Amino acid sequence: MNKGRLVYILGPSGAGKDTLIDLARAALDGGAPVVFAHRYITRPANAGGEAHVALTAAEFDLRARHGLFALTWDSHGLRYGIGREIDLWLDAGLTVVVNGSRGHLPQAAERYPDMVPVVIRVGLDELRRRLIARGRETPEQILERLARAAAFQVEHPALVTLDNSGPAVEGGRALEAVLRTVAAGNLP
Structure with a gap:
């Protein structure tokens, strides 16, 4: 049995990572060897x-x-x-999806060198609209998030970039396709 691969989802706050993950998860619904890790958060x-x-x-x-x-x-x-349950899932040959952190990518890549990072991008105007609409940040925090999003760069040999500036259903389908491709062993 082949070892599975980690798919590490990252992108700026408001890019729609959780939405795309939820859409891809619902579409796959156990129809591919893909599992989704939950996060433990002090929230x-x-x-x-x-x-x-x-x-x-x-x-x-x-x-x-x-x-x-x-x-x-x-x-x-x-x-x-x-x-650590994700290590058991990987050893079982499953593709494991993690909603990760942009700042933690180097450490994750060191631990999982064959991982596939997937960056979710969104245009800055759309990102501003989404951050305002969700109402969780102050105007100053929104400006900080927009500046960080504009400056954010990711380099990795297996990097996949998805644009989620359009309808979420399109982004969800794109992520589903990436996950099916990784699970089939068709990404470098």
């Missing part, structure tokens, strides 16, 4: 945004001390983790 479950496993800071630290995370990072005052 209350009812805080909005993606579905996640909510942990207190103490719970997160306990799990981290005992080696229960394959990947961890800090962002915007929160701690994020991906459980």
Whole structure:
């Protein structure tokens, strides 16, 4: 049995990563050897945004001390983790999808050298509109996010870039196609 590959989704806040992941997951619905990792986050479950496993800071630290995370990072005052269960899934030959962090990509690539990073891009005007519409950031935070998005560069030999400036259903189909291609072993 061949080892599976990690697909590491990244992109600026507001690019639609969670939406595209949800659409691709629903479309695949077990019809391909693709599984989706959940994130452990030190954010209350009812805080909005993606579905996640909510942990207190103490719970997160306990799990981290005992080696229960394959990947961890800090962002915007929160701690994020991906459980070690993904290593079992990869060993079983599954393609594993992770909603990752732009800043943590080098560490993830070091641990999973055959990973496929997928950058979700969106035009800055559309990104501004989305950030305003979701109402989670102040105007200053939106400007900071837009500046970071404009400056963001990713380099990786297996990099895939998806433009999600249009309808989400199109981006979801594009991500689904990438995941099916990776699962079939047809990406470098």
